[in-house]
Amino acid sequence: MAVSVAVLRTVFGILGNIISFFVCLAPIPTFVRIYKRKSSEGYQSIPYVIALFSAMLWIYYAMIKKNVMVMITINTVSLVIQIFYISFYLFYAPKKEKTLTVKFVLFVDVFAFGLIFFLTYFLLHGEKRVQVLGYVCMVFSLCVFVAPLGIIRKVIKTRSAEFMPFSLSFFLTLSAVMWFFYGLLSKDMNIALPNVLGFIFGVLQMILYLIYKKPGTKVLEPPVINLQEISDHVVDVVRLSSMVCSSQMRTLVPQDSADMEDTITIDEKIKGDIEKMKESKEMFLISKN
Structure with missing residues (x-):
C-alpha cells in the first residue's frame, strides 16, 4: 500500500517539529556553563538573535500562506525559548557585550522585522505578498545556518571545540533533513532550499568537533586561597x-x-x-x- 504525499508531508512536519524542539533545547548546556561561571564571556549572542528573527518571520509567513500549521507551532515555541536565552545571556554578559546585544536586538528583531512587515503587509497583496515574504524568509533562514560560521572560525583558530556544542550541530543537521523533505513534498522551495545549506554546515560542524575535541579537558577553576x-x-x-x-x-x-x-x-x-x-x-x- 503506497503512502500518500500528504501523509508523508505530515510525518516529516511532525518530525521536524519534534527535532526542532530539541534544537531549541540544545544550547542548554552552554547556558548551564554560563550560569556556573557567572559570565557569558567567550560566547556569542548573535545566533540567538538571528534565530529569534527567523522564528518571527516564519510565523508571519505561515499566517499569510495558511495551511502550514506545523510552521506556526514550532516557531512559536522557538520564539519563546530564544527570548529566554537572550535575556539569560544579557543578565550575565559583560557591559560591552550587553550593549552590543541590545543594539543588535533592536536593529534586527525590532527595526528590520517592523520594516519587512510594513512593506509586505501594506504594499503587497495576495500571492505576490506570499512570494516576496517567502524569499525573505529563505534568505534569513540561510543566515541562521551561516551564523555559526563565527564559531567555526573560532574553533579552527583556537583548535578547541569548547564553544561549539556537538548536540546543537547534530540536531541542526537532523532538523535540516526533516524540513527539506517537508518543503520538497509541500512544493515549497522557500522551506526546502535553506535546509540544504543547513545540512552542509551541520555536517561541517560535527566534523570540526570530532577533529578539535580534546577529551578529558576541564576548565581550570581558580585556586582557593587559605x-x-x-x-x-x-x-x-x-x-x-x-x-x-x-x-x-x-x-x-x-x-x-x-x-x-x-x-x-x-x-x-x-x-x-x-x-x-x-x-x-x-x-x-x-x-x-
Whole structure:
C-alpha cells in the first residue's frame, strides 16, 4: 500500500517539529556553563538573535500562506525559548557585550522585522505578498545556518571545540533533513532550499568537533586561597631557616667565648623575630574572625 504525499508531508512536519524542539533545547548546556561561571564571556549572542528573527518571520509567513500549521507551532515555541536565552545571556554578559546585544536586538528583531512587515503587509497583496515574504524568509533562514560560521572560525583558530556544542550541530543537521523533505513534498522551495545549506554546515560542524575535541579537558577553576595555611607556612619557613642558619653558624664559626656570646645573641634575636611573627599571625586571625 503506497503512502500518500500528504501523509508523508505530515510525518516529516511532525518530525521536524519534534527535532526542532530539541534544537531549541540544545544550547542548554552552554547556558548551564554560563550560569556556573557567572559570565557569558567567550560566547556569542548573535545566533540567538538571528534565530529569534527567523522564528518571527516564519510565523508571519505561515499566517499569510495558511495551511502550514506545523510552521506556526514550532516557531512559536522557538520564539519563546530564544527570548529566554537572550535575556539569560544579557543578565550575565559583560557591559560591552550587553550593549552590543541590545543594539543588535533592536536593529534586527525590532527595526528590520517592523520594516519587512510594513512593506509586505501594506504594499503587497495576495500571492505576490506570499512570494516576496517567502524569499525573505529563505534568505534569513540561510543566515541562521551561516551564523555559526563565527564559531567555526573560532574553533579552527583556537583548535578547541569548547564553544561549539556537538548536540546543537547534530540536531541542526537532523532538523535540516526533516524540513527539506517537508518543503520538497509541500512544493515549497522557500522551506526546502535553506535546509540544504543547513545540512552542509551541520555536517561541517560535527566534523570540526570530532577533529578539535580534546577529551578529558576541564576548565581550570581558580585556586582557593587559605589564609590560615599561608600564615602557618610562613611561620614554619622562618623557624626552619633559623634552625639551618644556627646550625651552620655553629659548625663553621670557631666556638670561643666571644663567638658563643654572638651566637647566643643571634639566636635570641631570631627567637624574638619568631615570637613577633606568631603575634602578628594571632592578630591577623583575630581581625579576620
